[in-house]
Amino acid sequence: MKHLPKHLRPRWRYLAVGIETWPDASIPRGAFQRSLWYAAQNLLGDPGSADADLTVVTYEFGDGAGEAIVRARRGEVDAARAALACVADVDGEAIGLRVRGVSGTIRACEERYLGRAAGVRDERDVAFESESRRAYSRDGAVDVETPDGFVGATDEDVSR
Incomplete structure (x- = not known):
């Protein structure tokens, strides 16, 4: 063909x-x-x-x-x-x-x-809603793990 x-x-x-x-x-x-x-x-x-x-x-x-x-x-x-x-x-x-x-x-x-995927992911424990929780940080955005799932936040919303 x-x-x-x-x-x-x-x-x-x-x-x-x-x-x-x-x-x-x-x-x-x-x-x-x-x-x-x-x-x-x-x-x-x-x-x-x-x-x-x-x-x-x-x-x-x-x-x-x-x-x-x-x-x-x-x-x-x-x-x-x-x-x-x-x-x-x-x-x-x-x-x-x-x-x-x-x-x-x-x-x-x-x-x-391409080649500029979101930055390096950083895992850390943060204080969120008066409790220590696991969080994943990437380029100023923080995903906080809660019992109901993840909550989106910024670096200013959480304390180390």
Whole structure:
């Protein structure tokens, strides 16, 4: 089977996506892809979702932070951004996504926007609600572990 000529091949744009969630969350690539497809289908409908053709190209996640490259057809970048904004949780785990930038090639996307995952994670015990609790600090954001789950805070909200 012959390849299509260059002027007939589909053109792609690559979105660099920053991922953030609670420190104990485990989000596999397949679950992230599935949530993205469902969000696109619910927002854009079947024809719009097919036009955008969203695919996770690269995915890296660990310790509550990660990054991914999502491929979308040229001309559908706004629809892709909207679908990413609709992803609120993956397999019951709350998630925050931020589009860092858009590029025409995977290489340029990696060089310009990726490699800056959330900073080094620091574990420590802090005083929160008059009790000593385990906390995970990352770039000024502190996730305090409570019996009911995690609570988001800042360095000023907790004392060492």
